Amino acid sequence: MPASIADVTEWLEAQVDKELLVSKQEDDDLDEVRIRLGSVEHRAAKENALDDYTDSAALLLRGMGTVVTEGREAALPMDTFEIPLEGLSLTETADDAALLVTERARYKIEIGR
Numbered sequence: 001m002p003a004s005i006a007d008v009t010e011w012l013e014a015q016v017d018k019e020l021l022v023s024k025q026e027d028d029d030l031d032e033v034r035i036r037l038g039s040v041e042h043r044a045a046k047e048n049a050l051d052d053y054t055d056s057a058a059l060l061l062r063g064m065g066t067v068v069t070e071g072r073e074a075a076l077p078m079d080t081f082e083i084p085l086e087g088l089s090l091t092e093t094a095d096d097a098a099l100l101v102t103e104r105a106r107y108k109i110e111i112g113r
Helices: 005-013
Strands: 017-026 029-043 057-068 074-075 081-084 088-094 097-101 106-111
Touching: 005 029, 005 088, 005 097, 029 081, 081 097
Parallel strands: none
Antiparallel strands: 017 029, 017 106, 029 057, 057 074, 057 081, 088 097, 097 106
């Protein structure tokens, strides 16, 4: 049975202080983020935002981390990784991973090894 966003949030909250690997597949692009999770927040949808990306509901993963894009590493901007929830169609959780699928991307979150 698919998990709800509340189940995914609860799973993430159980991972605070752990290193997570987040893989984001969007079209033919794969980005990876390594983050030591400090906290999880849920942002409600905003009206009158400056763009479509920042006005949707989102999960905010806060903590120190790095982004790996096209083989390059950079610090995680503002120590936050945002998962927009607009068009959320699937969520799943397991002991060592969570999955979220939206209309824009597929996010797999795994506990670091």
